[in-house]
Amino acid sequence: MNERVLFVDDEPQLLEAIQRTLRKQVDLQTAGGGEEGLRVLREEGPFALVVSDMRMPVMNGAQFLGKVREQAPDTVRVILSGQADFQATIAAVNEGHIYRFLSKPCPFDQLLAAVHDGLNQHRLVTAGQMLCKRGFEVASKVSQSPYIGVARSITTLGDPPHFVSKCG
């Protein structure tokens, strides 16, 4: 299962320090900004979790995570911001559909817990999708069965593919 985490921050020393502390617990990759982050996501993805700084040049965290969502909708998104700016928080939540908003300085235990929670969330999302997929496969098989016509006529069940497509 994919458990990879991408950290994005414009401060290289922060990325190095995170790398050092989390290297044993997490499969970690870093990027120095939004554009690089999107490139890494494209070329080296998929990632289970992206943790991004808020204030960065060119593209801020909210904008970056908004694009991450378009590019990799299953990837869970977390902000680690040095600025507890209310407006920025709102923007991040609305634009980036983020899972957690952490503020710097974030103690190691909290950061680790948030990363684990994010990975769990990713597992839930992907597991849910897998279940749906399995359900779809089962339903497809059922719909191909010669008995389905009979079953349909006696139940109010809708067309199985329509029903499962909502899970996608």
Add this chain to the structure above:
Amino acid sequence: MAPQQSLLRRQLKRFFGTAFVIPAEWQGFIAAVDSAYADFEVDRELTERSTELSSQELLEANSDLVKSREMFRLMAESTKAIPFTLNLTRGCFPYIGAQGIADFGIAESEWRVPGALDVIFPRQFNDEIRRRFDECRSGQFEFVSSLSPRNDRRTEVRWTGTCEFVEGAKYLRGLMLDVTELRRLGRELAAAQKLEAVGRLAAGVAHEINTPVQFVSDNVQFVRKSMTDIATVIQAYRRLQHAVQSSGDIEGAGRLADEAEKAADLDYIMQNAPLALDSSIEGLGRIATIVRSMKEFAHPDQAQKTLADLNQAIRSTLVIAHNEYKYVAELDTRFDDLPPIECYLGEINQVVLNLLVNAAHAIADVVKDTGNRGRLSVRTRLDGDAIEISIGDTGTGIPEAARENVFDPFFTTKEVGRGTGQGLAIARSVVVNKHGGTLRFETECGKGTTFFIRLPITTQVHGTGKMRAAA
């Protein structure tokens, strides 16, 4: 026939006796005289009437005049601005508004006495204003000066009017207005603006501090954990050493030591622990710089000017404003060697900060989200007997229509929440009024703006006894 027309006839009767019969041939003559009398009478009546009328008009006009004079007097004397005429040559006030008489509690006659000026505003307590009076030349005057009549309560007074010479005597005519309260409000506004600017910076400064705090604590965390890992490795090596000394299971102990090393990722630790500590030291240095700059910037307001190193002050201000410009502009500084200058440093810092933030905003408006960066140029130089600080940006430039108003209080072109329009008004007040300097700008639309602060080194702000001695 009108009675006056028989005047000659009656005179003749009186002269010649009642029995006298006026000869018929006189009748023509008498009629002519009568008619002349009649004409004269009409004229006289007319004249009399018109005299009467005009005297009535004059009376009415006069009363209008009295009313209007009274109205103007009431107007002049019902406001807080005290009208006055000062004969500086004789040192007295030929006229002082009634409110002035009441305010100062000095009888009208006392103001008129030659030399009254020395009694009411004695030179030893009112040095500044007396000098301002002496310096007045023909033409308009306007200044604000503290006033201490007979050395009681101290007030700040705005004097405005015209100075003229009449038959060799120097007269000042105009109004004096107590602006103590206004000044106090102005100072409060300036303090509020300072708080606002500091508040706006706080978010940026927090970011500047929080990032290094984050990586310093992560690095320390890493080193802390590494110590535990290293301890396990050392433990394993000690066992190996013990095995060597006691001829025990050297091979087994050596294998365990190898395993402990791998488990601890010793190579990684040995390579990274020094880097983590270097990074921490650097981060702590950054935090210390920001905190020190904050302290230097928020220099407590002083009542007196103190000698200050402007270059150092500007460097500190640049540190705390770093977050405002770092994403949009390259910083380009050139600081010439400057002598220490007497100034209100906290206020100069405020001015520099306002100009830096404005410059950063102007550049941000140009570069937007393109990732391009403008240029923020900060220079200091010694120019004759003045220090010049210039802050230039490659921003939008000030639109033609706004140029005249940029120094007006409450004038702003920024959206709500980004500025209250106080920054430049306060900057000018600090530079011009408090330091006797100048604040000007050069701007070109699309190219950018540069503000120039000039501060005289020999601060000729009135009221400093030292300067007077030197003059």
